[in-house]
Amino acid sequence: MAESEAIEIVTFRLVRGVSFADFVEANREVDAWLTLQPGFRSRRIAKEHGACIADVLLWDDEAAARAAMHRLMDELADSPVHALIDQATVTWTVAPIGHKHDIDN
Structure with missing residues (x-):
């Protein structure tokens, strides 16, 4: 069975x-690095009203996400x-x- 997103x-x-x-400005380096990572699809960073930041990334599969996290560190x-x-x-x-x-745009 193939792994899912x-x-x-x-x-x-x-x-x-x-x-x-x-914070967003400081992430330019991370964004550039992410585009080179196998399996990376997209990233969204949001600020909640209570000042909590949510950084959400979409990957081809769980293995790609975990491997990239270790490489990033x-x-x-x-x-x-x-x-x-x-x-x-954190x-x-x-x-x-x-x-x-999904919906078509």
């Missing part, structure tokens, strides 16, 4: 004094984006997509 959801808060716009360990995140608030989940409903 997978969704990666990371939630966290930014450190005090960092704006959402600053090695290859972008020195990225300034990490200092903008309150590391104590949650990370990867799960295969069990239901999909």
Whole structure:
């Protein structure tokens, strides 16, 4: 059986004094890196009203998502984006997509 698409959801808060716009700007390096990763499909970053950030990525499969996360921590360990995140608030989940409903644009 072929593996399904997978969704990666990371939630966290930014450190005090960092704006959402600053965080998005700092992610240019991560965005460029993601486009080179096998199985990467898309990324969306949102800010909830309570200041929680949701970073949602779509991957070809769960294995691609997990492998990329490990590479990111090695290859972008020195990225300034990490200092903008309150590391104590990070949650990370990867799960295969069990239901999909698309609409044509």
